[in-house]
Amino acid sequence: MMKNFLRCIAGVGLAVALPALAQVPVGGASTNHEAVARAIAAAMLVKGVTLAQQPDGSAGITIQLQNTGAKAIYAFTISYVGTYPDGTHSTQNSSADLLMVYASADAPHLQPVSLLRPGETYTDHGYMPAKDGVTPSGVTPEVTMLVFEDGMALGEPGALQFVSKFRRSMADKYAAAAVDLRVIAGSSDRAGAAEELLRTLRDATATRPPRGQNYDSYNINSYRLQRLQQVRTWVADQDRLELEIKEQERFEAFARSHSDLTMGVIQ
Numbered sequence: 001m002m003k004n005f006l007r008c009i010a011g012v013g014l015a016v017a018l019p020a021l022a023q024v025p026v027g028g029a030s031t032n033h034e035a036v037a038r039a040i041a042a043a044m045l046v047k048g049v050t051l052a053q054q055p056d057g058s059a060g061i062t063i064q065l066q067n068t069g070a071k072a073i074y075a076f077t078i079s080y081v082g083t084y085p086d087g088t089h090s091t092q093n094s095s096a097d098l099l100m101v102y103a104s105a106d107a108p109h110l111q112p113v114s115l116l117r118p119g120e121t122y123t124d125h126g127y128m129p130a131k132d133g134v135t136p137s138g139v140t141p142e143v144t145m146l147v148f149e150d151g152m153a154l155g156e157p158g159a160l161q162f163v164s165k166f167r168r169s170m171a172d173k174y175a176a177a178a179v180d181l182r183v184i185a186g187s188s189d190r191a192g193a194a195e196e197l198l199r200t201l202r203d204a205t206a207t208r209p210p211r212g213q214n215y216d217s218y219n220i221n222s223y224r225l226q227r228l229q230q231v232r233t234w235v236a237d238q239d240r241l242e243l244e245i246k247e248q249e250r251f252e253a254f255a256r257s258h259s260d261l262t263m264g265v266i267q
Contacts, residue, residue: 198229
C-alpha cells in the first residue's frame with residue numbers, strides 16, 4: 001500500500017456547502033486559496049491529535065481523518081506544523097494515495113483501489129523532530145490537498161502534479177512486470193527464464209543512482225525484481241502465472257486511467 005495539500009481546522013466540524021468549481025488541468029491555473037481552503041475543510045475533518053514522545057525527543061503524531069463531504073477521497077496531504085517551547089515552528093508533510101497498492105505474492109486477492117468514502121475515517125501517522133533535544137509542545141495538522149474519486153482535485157498544484165506523476169510511475173512498473181511474466185510464461189524453461197531475469201535485475205539495481213540520474217529506471221527495475229523474487233516460488237504454476245499477468249495489466253490500466261487529475265478552481 002501505498003502512503004504518498006489547504007486548511008482543515010482540527011476538531012471542528014464544518015457544515016459548509018462546496019462552492020461552484022471550474023475544471024482545469026492540474027497546474028493549469030491559479031486558485032482562490034481561501035475558497036479552496038474552505039472547500040477542503042468541508043470535505044475532510046481532522047478529529048483530534050495525539051502526540052507520543054519518542055526517546056530522542058521527537059514526537060510521533062496520530063490523527064483521525066473523516067470524510068465529511070459527498071464524494072469519496074482517493075488521496076490527500078497533511079501538513080503538520082509543530083510548535084516548540086521557544087516559539088519556533090517546524091513543518092512536516094505526510095501524503096497518502098489510497099488509490100494505489102503495491103502488488104504482492106497474493107496479488108489475485110488484492111484490489112487496486114482503496115478510498116475514503118463519505119462518513120468513513122482514516123488514521124494518519126506523522127512525525128515531528130525534536131529541536132536541540134526538546135520535544136515540540138504542540139502540533140497543528142492542516143489538510144492541504146485532496147483528490148476525489150471523480151478525478152477532481154483541490155490544493156497546491158505541485159502536490160497534485162506529484163500524485164499524477166506517482167500514478168504514471170506505478171503504471172510503468174506494472175507494465176514492465178507484466179512483460180517479464182509473459183517472457184517467463186512463453187519460455188520452455190520457466191524457472192531458467194526467471195533466474196536469468198533475476199540476475200539481470202540484481203545487476204541493474206546493485207547501486208542506487210542519485211535522484212534525476214536514471215532514478216525512474218531504477219525504481220521500475222526494483223519493482224520488477226521484487227515481483228520476480230515472489231513469482232519464482234510458483235513459476236511452474238501456469239494458471240497462477242497467467243492470473244498474475246492479468247493482475248499486473250489490470251493494475252497498469254487502472255493507474256494510467258486515473259493519472260490525469262482535474263484541479264478545481266473556486267469561482
